[in-house]
Amino acid sequence: MPADAPTIVATSGGVVPGARTRWSVGPLTSYAVDLAGVEGRAPRVCFLATACGDQPAVVRDFYDMAQEAGFHGNHLSLFAMPNVDDIREHLLSQDVIWVWGGSVAGLLAMWDLHGVGKVMREAWEAGVVLTGVSAGSICWHSGGTTDSFGPDLRPVTNGLGLVPWSNGVHYDSEEQRRPLYQRLVADGTLPAGYATDDGVGLHYRGTELVEALGEEAGKAAYFVERGADGTAVETRLETRLLRG
Template sequence: MPADAPTILATSGGAVMGTRTRFEPGPLTELAVDLAGVTGRAPKVCFLGTACGDSPGLIRDFYDAVQTRGWTGSHLQLFTMPNVEDVTAHLLDADVVWVWGGSVAGLLAMWRLHGVDEAMRSAWEAGVVLTGVSAGSICWHAGGTTDSFGPDLRPVTNGLGLVPFSNGVHYDSEPQRRPLFQSLVADGTLPAGYATDDGAGVLYRGTEMVGAYAETDDAGAYFVEAGADGVVETPLDVTRL
């Protein structure tokens, strides 16, 4: 069942510590599932752990997590080979695609190698809700800041570009994130974009940002753009979930 418009919820959150499982879906991921508008059956959520090398333990933890909500889980893995014959059909069969964090540079390379980039665009255009955390947030954008290459953050500028903005994740929790993201926007390396503190996310319908949400009491979200004096950061109104 597709959403009524192409939908992306890009986050620095979406999972919380589990009581009987390693983690559970957080309010941000629950919002993504709600946005799919599924009625009369369990929502179908497809998980991608590409950015963590398709860790078997992580995939197992995902199935434990969705079971706590009564959702129907599936996954797409690329190591050591794709686990499905038709990647596009697999993604189109989902209501929500949930992408985990890790190396966004590695994720983008592997997705392009296996055609997942075009499959994601097809799913997005068809109304499958796309969501994810960290690397699973930056990937939908033009680019952002990443530790994919080492402890000193660097820009990544070859995101999927489903939305024409840059994306700054972990904005409040990693000291390099905010100043680097601002400087990259100021000098034009990255286009203007949206940044999220841990526990926050931004919602796009089509290519327009339509709302900011948080699953914690103090997480913020921001629009960052180049200005006459370098860069302008504007806090967004955030809906607490």
Template sequence: MTADAPTILATSGGLAPGRRTRYEFSALSRLAVDLAGVTGRAPRVCFLATATGDNPVVLHWLTEAAMLAGWQASHLTAFSMPNLPDPAAHLLEQDVVWVMGGSVAGLLAMWRLHGWDTALRDAWQAGVVLTGISAGSICWHAGGTTDSFGPELRPVTNGLGLLPYSNGVHYDAEAQRRPLLQSLVADGTLPPGYATDDGAGLLYRGTELVEAVSETDGALAYRIDPGPDGTAVEEPLDTRRL
């Protein structure tokens, strides 16, 4: 069972501190799994932590959290070689692909090197739900803002482009995020797009945004468009509390 349309839930959330483990999956990640429509068996969720350099500790923490949630976990790694003989086939067998945050620039480079950009597009078109946090949100879009290159944020403009928008993450939590995204949209470096406060997410069916959702009180999503005279216009979206 897969989603009935290509589905992406792009978030600045979905993970919470665990009580017995490092992490537990919170409402945004649970929504992504629910969107796959799995019944009668454990949902199959594949983790990609490429943005952390496939840190085995991070993958362990994610697998622990998946076990607590009752999901069937697997992972796909690129370092030092792909851990599976046919990554594209494995992705197509999943209900959800969940992408960890970290270096979005590194993630995109490694995915393209191994052809996973094409494999992920094929999985998305086949109904596998794509989701993730931070870098795992920006990657699906045309681009966004990133600390991949250092503490001063810079634009990334070579996202996978499944969604033809810019994407801002941690919009209310990191001081550089809001003004830089707005300036990049205003001057045309990035296309118009959407941003999420910590705890908010953007649900797309195909390339259409159908809903903004939140797992945190007060967390919102926003639309960012070019405005007059080199400015940007920010519009808060109706954001449903999960």
């Protein structure tokens, strides 16, 4: 059952420490799955760990989370070869696609190589809910800040652009993120966009932001744009706290 409009939940969170597993599904991911509107069966959730090289341990953690949460979990791996015969058919059959963090530059390169980006746009337009954390947040936007190239953060500007905004992740927890993101928006390297503290997500309907959502009190999202004087202007957004 597709969502009734193209839907993205882009986050700096979505998982929490597990009691019996390493990770458990967090409120942001649960919210994304609920947006798919599945009734009468387990939601089909496809996990992509491309950004961390499809590490088997990460994929295993996903299946633990999916079982605990009651999802019908499956995954798409691209290393060393795709694990499914038809990537398009596989992704379009999902209710939710969940993208993990890591190297967003590596993710975008591998997706381009295998045509995944084009399929993601088709899935999004068909109502498959897209969600993810960190690299799995930036990828839906026009670009953002990344440590894909080393410990000194750099811009990435070749995101899928499903939404026309840029994206700053881990805004409150990594000291380079906020000043670099503001500088890149101010000098025009990145367009205006939305940044998220850890544990905060952005719900887009189509290309417009519906609301900011948080897993922890006191955390927020921000809109950053270029001001008339050529400096960055940051506006803190009202962020609705989700209950786990």
